[in-house]
Amino acid sequence: MKLHDYIAGHLGRPFEWGVHDCVLFSVGWLEIATGRDYLTQHKPWSTAFEAARKVTNLGGLDALFDAELTQINPHFAADGDLAIIRGTAFVFSGSHVVSVGEEGLIFLDRLEAQYAWSHAPENKGTPECHQ
Numbered sequence: 001m002k003l004h005d006y007i008a009g010h011l012g013r014p015f016e017w018g019v020h021d022c023v024l025f026s027v028g029w030l031e032i033a034t035g036r037d038y039l040t041q042h043k044p045w046s047t048a049f050e051a052a053r054k055v056t057n058l059g060g061l062d063a064l065f066d067a068e069l070t071q072i073n074p075h076f077a078a079d080g081d082l083a084i085i086r087g088t089a090f091v092f093s094g095s096h097v098v099s100v101g102e103e104g105l106i107f108l109d110r111l112e113a114q115y116a117w118s119h120a121p122e123n124k125g126t127p128e129c130h131q
Helices: 003-012 022-034 046-058 059-066
Strands: 070-072 082-086 088-093 096-101 104-109 114-116
Touching: 003 022, 003 088, 022 082, 022 088, 022 096, 022 104, 059 082, 059 114
Parallel strands: none
Antiparallel strands: 070 114, 082 088, 082 114, 088 096, 096 104
């Protein structure tokens, strides 16, 4: 599946904790791109409180990404790489980052990303490869 197909498939889907939220959207793409299941041991959650507790127990969303991915300079992020902006997980796509908001998908300018992680498995442990 291509990233644009993945994004289009989520247009119009309502936000729902543990079903269609920012983490499941972003990591869902990561799982398609890499073939790895990153969240099995962390599921399920069905409320904002449960999601916040799980993220806190992990040390933060950035700690989950750091454990599995290579942090990179967001200016070098490729389509499909992940970002966190104001506590929300996003996927890079063209000139935007995309996530799930309360009203559906949200698109922000990619320049808003201060942190990014590469989804390319060959980059794990070699952040300089993305420059």
